[in-house]
Amino acid sequence: MLIDCRRNALGYRTAFALRASRIARAIRLVERRSGGGLRAALRAALCTVVLGAALQANAADMTAISAPCQGCHGEQGHSVIANIPSLAGQPEFFIMNQLFLMREGVRRVEPMKALVAGLSDDDLQALAKYFSSVPPKPSDEVIDPELAKRGAALANRARCASCHLPSLAGQEQMPRLAGQRIDYLRHALTDLRDSQRPGADSNMIAAIGAASDADIDALAHYAASVFAATH
Amino acid sequence: MKRIGSHHGTALMAAIGLFTAFNLSAQTAPSAPPGFSAMDLSRPEASNQSLQLAPIPVPPLVTPPEKIPVSRITLPQGFRAEIWSWGHPGARTMVMGDRGTMFMGTRGIGRVYAITGTTGKRQVRTIASGLNQPNGLAFKDGSLYVFAINRVFRYDGIEDKLDNPGQPVDLTAQFNLPTEVHHNWKYVAFGPDGKLYVQIGANCNICEFNPGIHGQIRRYNADGSGMEIVARGVRDTQGFDWHPATGELWFTDNGRDWAGNDGFEDEVNRIPKGMEGANFGFPYCHANGQPDPDLKRPNPCAGVIMPAALNGAHTAGLGLRFYTGAMFPTSYRNVAFIARHGSWNREKKSGYDVVIARPLPDGTARMEPFLGGLMDNTKNEFYGRPAHVFQLQDGSILVSDEQNGAVYRISYDAELHASAR
Numbered sequence: 195m196l197i198d199c200r201r202n203a204l205g206y207r208t209a210f211a212l213r214a215s216r217i218a219r220a221i222r223l224v225e226r227r228s229g230g231g232l233r234a235a236l237r238a239a240l241c242t243v244v245l246g247a248a249l250q251a252n253a254a255d256m257t258a259i260s261a262p263c264q265g266c267h268g269e270q271g272h273s274v275i276a277n278i279p280s281l282a283g284q285p286e287f288f289i290m291n292q293l294f295l296m297r298e299g300v301r302r303v304e305p306m307k308a309l310v311a312g313l314s315d316d317d318l319q320a321l322a323k324y325f326s327s328v329p330p331k332p333s334d335e336v337i338d339p340e341l342a343k344r345g346a347a348l349a350n351r352a353r354c355a356s357c358h359l360p361s362l363a364g365q366e367q368m369p370r371l372a373g374q375r376i377d378y379l380r381h382a383l384t385d386l387r388d389s390q391r392p393g394a395d396s397n398m399i400a401a402i403g404a405a406s407d408a409d410i411d412a413l414a415h416y417a418a419s420v421f422a423a424t425h
Numbered sequence: 426m427k428r429i430g431s432h433h434g435t436a437l438m439a440a441i442g443l444f445t446a447f448n449l450s451a452q453t454a455p456s457a458p459p460g461f462s463a464m465d466l467s468r469p470e471a472s473n474q475s476l477q478l479a480p481i482p483v484p485p486l487v488t489p490p491e492k493i494p495v496s497r498i499t500l501p502q503g504f505r506a507e508i509w510s511w512g513h514p515g516a517r518t519m520v521m522g523d524r525g526t527m528f529m530g531t532r533g534i535g536r537v538y539a540i541t542g543t544t545g546k547r548q549v550r551t552i553a554s555g556l557n558q559p560n561g562l563a564f565k566d567g568s569l570y571v572f573a574i575n576r577v578f579r580y581d582g583i584e585d586k587l588d589n590p591g592q593p594v595d596l597t598a599q600f601n602l603p604t605e606v607h608h609n610w611k612y613v614a615f616g617p618d619g620k621l622y623v624q625i626g627a628n629c630n631i632c633e634f635n636p637g638i639h640g641q642i643r644r645y646n647a648d649g650s651g652m653e654i655v656a657r658g659v660r661d662t663q664g665f666d667w668h669p670a671t672g673e674l675w676f677t678d679n680g681r682d683w684a685g686n687d688g689f690e691d692e693v694n695r696i697p698k699g700m701e702g703a704n705f706g707f708p709y710c711h712a713n714g715q716p717d718p719d720l721k722r723p724n725p726c727a728g729v730i731m732p733a734a735l736n737g738a739h740t741a742g743l744g745l746r747f748y749t750g751a752m753f754p755t756s757y758r759n760v761a762f763i764a765r766h767g768s769w770n771r772e773k774k775s776g777y778d779v780v781i782a783r784p785l786p787d788g789t790a791r792m793e794p795f796l797g798g799l800m801d802n803t804k805n806e807f808y809g810r811p812a813h814v815f816q817l818q819d820g821s822i823l824v825s826d827e828q829n830g831a832v833y834r835i836s837y838d839a840e841l842h843a844s845a846r
Contacts (some may be wrong), residue, residue, distance in 0.1 A: 287482055294485045299555030300535035315486050353469050357479040367482035389574075389606045392557040393533050397480045400465060400607035400629050 256324040271325045279378045283330030285364045290322035295393035330373040345416025362420045372421035379414035465630045466719045467683035488829040494808040499798035503842025510547040513538045514830035519815040520562045522584045530562040552590045561611025572611035575602040599649025608661040620644040626661040631681045660707040663743035677742040682770035692732035693782045734790040739768035740776030744813030752820025753837045764811035777807040
């Protein structure tokens, strides 16, 4: 599925569509001539070329800059794919910092690795600026009110709001939770609990330390419900 | 008086209620909230603190020299500050190789730097990256030891191959360190006994951790064998050094959060001779013998070694180094310089400076200010976060600034001192 959405990234109709389609054609050509094992690596490497080219060619056009991201993260960063996070409305520092950590190899997300490899510091900042400026939107997942209620009590106990703010909009290195996909929140919280998120503020790892899977599920539904309540 | 008594009563009842809720939830999980906070038994609502306090982010990108706040630094008469190096984001721990390479550890950014060169702009190389908080560095016999959260690497002959360090020797299995992340970014150092001393922090803000694993300072042989516990009940030490005359180990220890803007003070501790393995109080006993308000037990401070000095609430004293150089006035001989990273869990910010712990004959120490100016008290803003201290051979000291990815050199000029008089 991730390869599929990366293919979408290449085919995305934007200001640099022509350049992208040429490179996409080149990828297909190279793939036909190369062994299957190299296919994903080549595609990823060329994805980076496309992304880098888009960033340089269209520095003024934020929509174009972010186009390669939107294949997976959704139109303007509103994800419609399970376990892929929405980027819209995330704090600027948070996005820049996470892109940095992935480029650095601290936070290891396989599908992102090649995409961020060729990005400059300026690119990271431009992408962060763009996605942080897009108004967030809730996902189409169904919120369970009972779980949300239980999650509210847990969130209060864990004082999520002291860092993520009462609106759960996030700030600085701490992400927006309101409006994030429930399935992704579940995934991220599990990673944090299990110390599988290097580079994260360790206060978060301590805060979620002893949560059960059921607790995490409840927190994810609660965070989604906060967005519904405030928008 | 009555009011105070009733306040305490309410707090106690709330605490009992909390434990009851926790016990019940343990039996009836997962339906009964709240259940997962055994790892943080703090009660922010009882702390009388703003609930909008949050940890401070560390910029991962380079701060250019013109934005490094060296001109704001204030020092006692005769001392001056200059930028020694820059361009290494996340600057924290500093150790020097035999041939003068400065190695630097970081946290979130996951890099280990090597800084070389004596004049002009120093060369900064990233010799390791993608590690999980490689804050603990030590150097011995040509080898650099790198401690990440639970991984240990040894780079032999590193100063010969800074451009291509190659694969290190992996000592992870030999040291067998716990995998928990919180308060386990390592501080390590070789002691006068040739052993490698390693911090193992308490993996929470305030909780009942396993004292057989966490909240310790340990020492090992350099190959990871022969582990011994030299201090217990230590919440989070990020710096230690041995007194040049007595040989005793002194260490910083940072107090818990969410117990008030002024509680509990961070500690400067000393392990008295012959007391290796002693208990320093966490989680039941804080600062100068104050019981924890959330984790109660009878006689919480019985047998606990009291701090040599208190270091202010939330100021976050990290690196600690005794001064043995000849450059500074003799009154600085054998005092401990302590870099205070600065508070996050305090409405009125504090710390963001370098202070001195001056050992006294009775084993305690007197705290004195040294380096300031990186904090604006009127605006409640900070400009830099001192993390560690290192003494150069010429007797000047270096101070790393994590916020700006820079190192300041602090030197003393007797003539400058005289001319200012």
